Amino acid sequence: MNVRLEDSRPFSQQKALCGMLTSAAGERLGRLETAVPGLYINRQTAPTSPDYLLQTPAFNLMAQGRKTLWAGGVAYSYDPGHYLLASMDIPVLAHVAEASPEAPYLGIRLDIDTALVDDILRDMAALPMHAAKGPDRALSVEPLGPVLLDAICRLAGLLETPEDIPMLAPLYQRELYYRLIQEGQLGWLGRTMQKEHPMPRVARAIALIRRQYDRPLVMGALAAEVHMSVSSLHHHFKAATHMTPLQYQKQLRLCEARYRLWHGPDSVTTIARALGYESASQFSREYRRQFGLSPRQERRGSVAPA
Numbered sequence: 001m002n003v004r005l006e007d008s009r010p011f012s013q014q015k016a017l018c019g020m021l022t023s024a025a026g027e028r029l030g031r032l033e034t035a036v037p038g039l040y041i042n043r044q045t046a047p048t049s050p051d052y053l054l055q056t057p058a059f060n061l062m063a064q065g066r067k068t069l070w071a072g073g074v075a076y077s078y079d080p081g082h083y084l085l086a087s088m089d090i091p092v093l094a095h096v097a098e099a100s101p102e103a104p105y106l107g108i109r110l111d112i113d114t115a116l117v118d119d120i121l122r123d124m125a126a127l128p129m130h131a132a133k134g135p136d137r138a139l140s141v142e143p144l145g146p147v148l149l150d151a152i153c154r155l156a157g158l159l160e161t162p163e164d165i166p167m168l169a170p171l172y173q174r175e176l177y178y179r180l181i182q183e184g185q186l187g188w189l190g191r192t193m194q195k196e197h198p199m200p201r202v203a204r205a206i207a208l209i210r211r212q213y214d215r216p217l218v219m220g221a222l223a224a225e226v227h228m229s230v231s232s233l234h235h236h237f238k239a240a241t242h243m244t245p246l247q248y249q250k251q252l253r254l255c256e257a258r259y260r261l262w263h264g265p266d267s268v269t270t271i272a273r274a275l276g277y278e279s280a281s282q283f284s285r286e287y288r289r290q291f292g293l294s295p296r297q298e299r300r301g302s303v304a305p306a
Contacts, residue, residue, distance in 0.1 A: 013149050014080060017063040017156060021106040024159040031109075035162050036155065036169050038111035042096075045104045050095040052255050052291070057112040059176065060084040061144060061152060065105030066098035071139055072242025078141045083148070085180070087112070088138035088203055089210060090241050091251035108156060110176065120177050136199045137240050145183075151176040198236040201226040205233060209245060213252045214276035217245060254290045257283070261299045268295045 025032055025043040032041045044065070055069065061083035068077040069084065070093040077097070078084045099105035155172040158165050204226045209217065222245060223233045237245050253275045260271050272283035272295075287295050 013146070013153060014063060017108075017149070017153055018106055020153070020156045020159060021063055021108060022104075024156075025106070034159055035165055036158055038113065038173070039155065039169075040109045040111075042107035042109065043104050044096045044099040045101045046099055048094075048096040048099075050093050052091065052093055052251075052258065054252070054255055055086045055090050055092045055094075055139070057088060057114065058086050059110045059112060059152075059180070060086070060107065062105065062107040064103055065096060065107070067094070067096050067105070067107065069094050069139065072238075072247070074242045076139050076141050081144055082141050083144045085140045085142065086138060087140075088240065089206055090138040091243075091248070091255050092139070108152065110152075110155070110173065112177075113173070116174065117177055117181070120174060120181060124178070124181060137242075148176070148179050148183075151179050198228070198232070199240060201228055201233070202236050202240050205237060205245065206241075206248070209249050210252065213249050213256070214274060216276070217249050219245065250286070253277075254287060257287060257295065258291065258298065261295055268299070271295070 021041050021043070024034060025041050029043055029045065032043065034041060050070075055071075060078075062078070062080055064080060066077065066079045067084075068075055070076070071090055076084060079098075096105045151172065155169065155176060158169055158172070205222055205228075208222060208225060219230050219234070223230045226233065228236070234244060237243070237248070241248055243251065257271055257275055260266060260274075261268075264271075266274070268284070269280045272280045275283070277283040277286075284294050284296075287293075287298070291298065
C-alpha cells in the first residue's frame with residue numbers, strides 16, 4: 001500500500017520542498033541543472049509520454065506528482081512518499097504520470113558519487129549498520145522517512161543561499177549518503193568492499209558492455225573478464241537489471257541510436273554501422289520494434305524527447 005507524504009511526516013516539509021523547487025525552477029520545464037554540483041530539478045506541467053533513457057546512479061525523489069520507470073518490463077512507481085534509488089547504469093522507459101499547470105510535477109535528483117560512498121563506508125567501518133533491505137538490484141523504490149527528507153531539504157535549501165554552496169553542499173551530500181547507508185538502502189553499493197559479493201562484478205560487466213556496446217557480445221569473454229561463470233553472471237545480471245547481458249546491450253544500442261537520430265547529422269546507415277548492427281535493415285527492424293517508428297520516420301519527428 002502506498003504511503004502518502006502527508007501521513008508519514010509533517011506536511012510543512014513537503015510544502016517547504018515544493019517551494020524551494022518552484023522558486024529554483026521558475027517557469028522552466030524539463031530537467032534543469034542547479035548550482036549545486038550533481039543536483040537537478042525536473043519540472044513538468046503535464047504527464048509525459050513514455051520515453052527511453054539511460055538511468056545513471058542517482059537518488060531521486062519528488063515533492064509533487066508521480067512517476068513510473070520500467071526496466072526489463074518491471075515497473076517502479078513512486079510518489080512524494082517514496083524515493084527511487086538507481087545504483088547502476090540501466091536503460092529504462094520513464095513516464096511522468098501525474099502533473100498539471102496547477103500542481104506541476106516537481107522532482108529532484110542527486111547523482112551518486114560512488115567514490116564518496118566508498119569514502120564514507122571506510123569512515124563507518126567501526127559503526128553499527130543495518131543490514132541492506134531487499135534484493136540487490138539496479139533500481140529500488142523505498143519509503144521516504146523524515147530523516148532523509150530533512151537531509152534533502154537542507155541540500156535543496158542551498159539553492160536559496162548560493163553563497164553557501166561551496167562550503168555546505170559537500171557536507172549535506174555526505175550526510176545524505178550516510179543516512180542512506182545507515183538505513184541499508186544503498187543495496188550493493190553498501191557492500192562494495194566485499195570482493196566476494198556479485199554486484200560489484202555485475203557493475204563491472206555493465207561498464208564493459210557500455211564501453212564496447214558496438215561490438216559483438218561474447219558471454220564467455222565477458223564472464224571471464226569479471227571473474228564469474230557464464231551461468232552465475234547471467235543469473236546475477238538479470239536479478240539486478242531484469243535483463244540478460246544481451247538484452248541490456250540491445251537497449252543501450254537503441255537508446256544511443258535514438259539520441260544520434262535526434263541530435264546528429266549521420267545517416268541511418270552510418271549510425272547502424274557505428275553501433276555494430278550487421279545491416280541497416282536489421283537496425284531498422286529492431287528500432288521499429290522498440291519505438292514503433294522506423295529510424296527515418298524518427299528523424300523526421302519535429303520535437304526531440306525532453
